Amino acid sequence: MEKTKLMVAALENGTVIDHIPADKVFDVVNLLNIQNMSTPVTIGANLSSRKMGRKGIIKIADRYFTDEEVNKLSVIVPNIVLTTIHDYDVTEKRHITMPDEIHNIVRCPNPKCITNHEPMHTTFDVIDKDNGTLRCRYCNKEIRKEDIRLL
């Protein structure tokens, strides 16, 4: 634990994304376009975690995320913890879970689904939150977590 503290310095203002599954850290980086941010960013990968074994953590200074960005995170990395910090104080700590419905975030992998042919939004029902299984509201195809692709 001492090592973790040393690696991840305190933030004055910004966001901490914690409890990221170890293999998803760089998915989060790409999703939030962190590689192109100009503010200080700390990325911790493969840190020891009592609950998860190995985990990732990302601290981003002077940056807060929109609901849309958080919704996308909830699909790719459900069960993360998002902490917002103002003036060294934690002002909000949110456990991000997959919603019951996912609007216009995920692409349907079925090439014959109407959503891939019309200028329209996609909608998925989350039918198994534990395993991250979705079902397209339109073509009814089920998508497993590993097959989820964002729009």
Add this chain to the structure above:
Amino acid sequence: MSVRKESLISLEELTKDKILYLLEQAEKFEAEPNRRILEGVVVATLFFEPSTRTRLSFETAANRLGARVIGFSDAATTSSTKGESLKDTIMMVSNYADVIIMRHYLEGAARYASEVSPVPIINAGDGANQHPSQTMLDLYSIRKTQGRLDDLDITLVGDLKYGRTVHSMLTAMRHFSSRFRFIAPAELEMPQEYKEYCCANHIAYTESSEFSYDVINGSDIIYMTRVQKERFTNLMEYESVKDSFILRNQMLKNARPNLRILHPLPRVNEIDQDVDSNPAAYYFQQAKNGLYVREALICHSLGIDI
């Protein structure tokens, strides 16, 4: 006429009461198919992929109700070939018609149409997804010939992997406590997700790749589907099983007297012609029942009870 919008997209969204209500309405149409209760109504049949049998059935239903029919039977003759979106086509047609019956090659097309359309949509098939009027006529045929939908032995034979009609039937039959047998070659067996659906909805089933006398003699309904060569990745397997899923008249000699054989049609060779004269053969009557069911569905979509 006040028009209440009630689209029919999928069997999944119909309650048991609604299914039974629609079957009862269809019974009334069978007793008297010609009822001019839709005079002044315009019904659009938009067939973005050809399906002559389904289109003729819906159009006959509309005509027997006194409605006028507009539409097309092939998307090649429409603006969708010029790149018009489905939404635009639906919006345009809804200016003219009181109800739209549509068949589309894309899955989910009918649901999307129902979301953008100010008039009700009846799904006449959307790709491999749903075909609720076929399922309703299957239920109607089972109920009519057996007097009930509960406590029956129903055998589904043939292509259970890709067969849309057999999947929809399971969805509809979740409300009723009948027992199923799935008889299919290994390559075309019932997909795991539907077996899990059966377990979750307490639908009893067994499965086998043997279309045996025991199976036939223990059935109240045999629902045949076509085993298509193009579905096989291994043509050797097709050659070895293709004759195992053909129903012949001599196989029915010890069948239950109430047995009826259904098929969504068109058949190729999976039911031998010599079965046609057997009293158990019901597939042509089954198709005719589609007319009464579709009369009920059109009226229901417009908020009309008889």
